[in-house]
Amino acid sequence: MVWSLLPVAALVSVPLHGATSLSFDTPRAFGYVIGDLIRHEVRVETDAGQGIEAASLPKEGWINRWLLLRRVEVRREGRHRILTLEYQTFYAPLEVKNLTIPGFELQLAGSGERLAVPDWTFTTAPIRELSVLRAEGPSMRPDAAPAPLPTLGPAAASVGSGLAATGALAWWAYLSAWLPFVSRGRHFAEARRVLRDLRGLGDSREALRRGFSCLHQAFNRTSGEPLFIEGLDEFFRSHPAYDLLRDEIQDFFLASYEVFFGEGAPAPSFDLARMEALARSCQLAERRRP
Secondary structure, X not given: OOOEOOOEEEEEEEEOOOEEEEEEEEEOXXXXXXXXXXXXXXXXXXXXXXXXXXXXXXXXXXXOOOEEEEEEEEEEEOOEXXXXXXXXXXXXXXXXXXXXXXXXEEEEOOOOOEEEEOOEEEEEOOOOOOOOOOOOOOXXXXXXXXXXXXXXXXHHHHHHHHHHHHHHHHHHHHHOOOOOOOOOOHHHHHHHHHHHHHHHHOOOHHHHHHHHHHHHHHHHHHHOOOOOHHHHHHHHHHOHHHHHHHHHHHHHHHHHHHHXXXXXXXXXXXXXXXXXXXXXXXXXXXXXXO
């Protein structure tokens, strides 16, 4: 994880009427990836050393679907009031993208003067490239080595070939869910078995991580590719059977980001029992699809 507390890239000072100055101290505006922390510092100096109305301070919690305000802290140094804000980004872009942390207004106690803290734009990038092929390979591959001649008799070879073909057909039927004893939604059925085995560990952080991982694997296998929160809308369009579970699935992905990237954050409300219930609902939804 790249920590975004270093170095300072911008310091904006704004002259005010009742207040002597307002300084907006920000880090660099580029080079961020999912899970990074971003720290802002607002310094307000007033002639009378006025405080900041607590009701005008930003509230800790989710600002939007990808931005979390983790910490809000106010301290006093002489005539200065110093407001420290710690954000965490959970946006997983497919390419380099500009994002904006919204500004807000502070209100001074006593005078009621309102101070505007501006928006702040930064650049985020994917953790890894989506395409790593930069050059074409050779047009022809070397000839394959000849297969060894069978040493068994014709009858034994025929029986072996028949058994191999039957086994291959049975495996293909299993993967395609053609067999009558193989139901759809098997990926979520496997996730349910893992989640049941995790019950004995309670809702410890390690158990939650393993639970989130196995349910993520079920979504990835169902989708046919790694599935992130930004791709859920497309997932629901291509898999309409899961649309009735949209809110619960979105809550699952948000809670997953808190567990894997929110170090020090409180344990999410998405416990193992809720994961198992979601896996069962997804399994039933897959069975009901046309």
